Amino acid sequence: xxxxxxxxxxxxxxxxxxxxxxxxxxxxxxxxxxxxxxxxxxxxxxxxxxxxxxxxxxxxxxxxxxxxxxxxxxxxxxxxxxxxxxxxxxxxxxxxxxxxxxxxxxxxxxxxxxxxxxxxxxxxxxxxxxxxxxxxxxxxxxxxxxxxxxxxxxxxxxxxxxxxxxxxxxxxxxxxxxxxxxxxxxxxxxxxxxxxxxxxxxxxxxxxxxxxxxxxxxxxxxxxxxxxxxxxxxxxxxxxxxxxxxxxxxxxxxxxxxxxxxxxxxxxxxxxxxxxxxxxxxxxxxxxxxxxxxxxxxxxxxxxxxxxxxxxxxxxxxxxxxxxxxxxxxxxxxxxxxxxxxxxxxxxxxxxxxxxxxxxxxxxxxxxxxxxxxxxxxxxxxxxxxxxxxxxxxxxxxxxxxxxxxxxxxxxxxxxxxxxxxxxxxxxxxxxxxxxxxxxxxxxxxxxxxxxxxxxxxxxxxxxxxxxxxxxxxxx
Numbered sequence: 001x002x003x004x005x006x007x008x009x010x011x012x013x014x015x016x017x018x019x020x021x022x023x024x025x026x027x028x029x030x031x032x033x034x035x036x037x038x039x040x041x042x043x044x045x046x047x048x049x050x051x052x053x054x055x056x057x058x059x060x061x062x063x064x065x066x067x068x069x070x071x072x073x074x075x076x077x078x079x080x081x082x083x084x085x086x087x088x089x090x091x092x093x094x095x096x097x098x099x100x101x102x103x104x105x106x107x108x109x110x111x112x113x114x115x116x117x118x119x120x121x122x123x124x125x126x127x128x129x130x131x132x133x134x135x136x137x138x139x140x141x142x143x144x145x146x147x148x149x150x151x152x153x154x155x156x157x158x159x160x161x162x163x164x165x166x167x168x169x170x171x172x173x174x175x176x177x178x179x180x181x182x183x184x185x186x187x188x189x190x191x192x193x194x195x196x197x198x199x200x201x202x203x204x205x206x207x208x209x210x211x212x213x214x215x216x217x218x219x220x221x222x223x224x225x226x227x228x229x230x231x232x233x234x235x236x237x238x239x240x241x242x243x244x245x246x247x248x249x250x251x252x253x254x255x256x257x258x259x260x261x262x263x264x265x266x267x268x269x270x271x272x273x274x275x276x277x278x279x280x281x282x283x284x285x286x287x288x289x290x291x292x293x294x295x296x297x298x299x300x301x302x303x304x305x306x307x308x309x310x311x312x313x314x315x316x317x318x319x320x321x322x323x324x325x326x327x328x329x330x331x332x333x334x335x336x337x338x339x340x341x342x343x344x345x346x347x348x349x350x351x352x353x354x355x356x357x358x359x360x361x362x363x364x365x366x367x368x369x370x371x372x373x374x375x376x377x378x379x380x381x382x383x384x385x386x387x388x389x390x391x392x393x394x395x396x397x398x399x400x401x402x403x404x405x406x407x408x409x410x411x412x413x414x415x416x417x418x419x420x421x422x423x424x425x426x427x428x429x430x431x432x433x434x435x436x437x438x439x440x441x442x443x444x445x446x447x448x449x450x451x452x453x454x455x456x457x458x459x460x461x462x463x464x465x466x467x468x469x470x471x472x473x474x475x476x
Contacts, residue, residue: 011189012048015182019183023173027058029139031139032140032143034143038201039203043084044145044190044201046090062093065096068097068099073204080202127140151240153218155239253283258291261275262295268340271288296339299338328340334425335427348397348432348435350397351397352394352396355369361435364399364472365472368470371463371466375464382468383468384451387464389462392463395439395444398436400417406420407453408453434449439455
């Protein structure tokens, strides 16, 4: 049953205003770019904003994207939108874009392709509009006409396909710069509002095609649910609100864990496996997503199964997995590293280290040799003092060789250099660029790991040399 005309305008305006105020959607003095298709919902939204019924002191622009999918009907939509915006004195930008070709190129369905195209152009148009008005991008909003019915239909679609709370509530009233002032208004009220104003709108007849999931839910499933519960819209609206609030709370917690349990670097992130293992599986999943979203925006397109692999991989000492979007994840001792993919660093080639002198090793850092008065070889992993003989000659620095052995300081027997690297938890990808200082064929020092007992400073030492290694990020 349609709502009575004598109250529908006030009801729509009141609900939309309340939603805008609750979520602080439209900053005073800011810019609102309305995505307008010509359908009832976006037509109502542009009228409400243009007439100043929802917000004062805000600049209005409109964007229409012609997807070139429905021939003459699409052109008629475009013409309708042009006339509507001209009548309302709302500046309009029209984009004509072949969405079908884009969908085929990207391997997307038409609905997903169309959404990506619209928001891409909307972001660009809003930035340009803000710049021309002397506003910061943060003062702009993309206003879309999604109603409560759209939110409920999306909820049921995600429910049928399988999703968590975030997916079930994906059409939130606010998502970044995207705002939905009509999020609490019913589709029926929006149409009655337009009828009372005598305002026409365009109907997309593909909305009647029940081979499409949204249309099938709208025309087949929802009538059944209304038979079961005539107030199903109110019930589902409450469900959406509760799920949304709880999702926000969990997201805040996950973001805090992500900040505390992860180290961010350009092109990747390192998770502390010990700390991540203290989280429950659901919170670990959320913390992983939160961190990945910050460090690797493309990771937002990872499917559930990919994130779940990381959740499980936290427990695996030898985990390695290639993921979509060029992302690779590996565990290395107490860390899980997720990055845009990394190649094994080529082994460090031989270089002469003059004594005294400084040697730049690129990805392997810097080695410095200088005479020292210290008679203690203990030092630190990255700075030690060695005895190089009465007349020190140049040393050689290179990566570990297969079969390398040395007598570590403080030990009687020899040990493989490869075992020393494992014991010191040097990541596999960094072992080839771990500098090994040699005196002829003898290992003097594995930088950052151990020096040789054979080069220990003693009371008989005539010339002591301090060797200092300054590693780069890739070798620590």
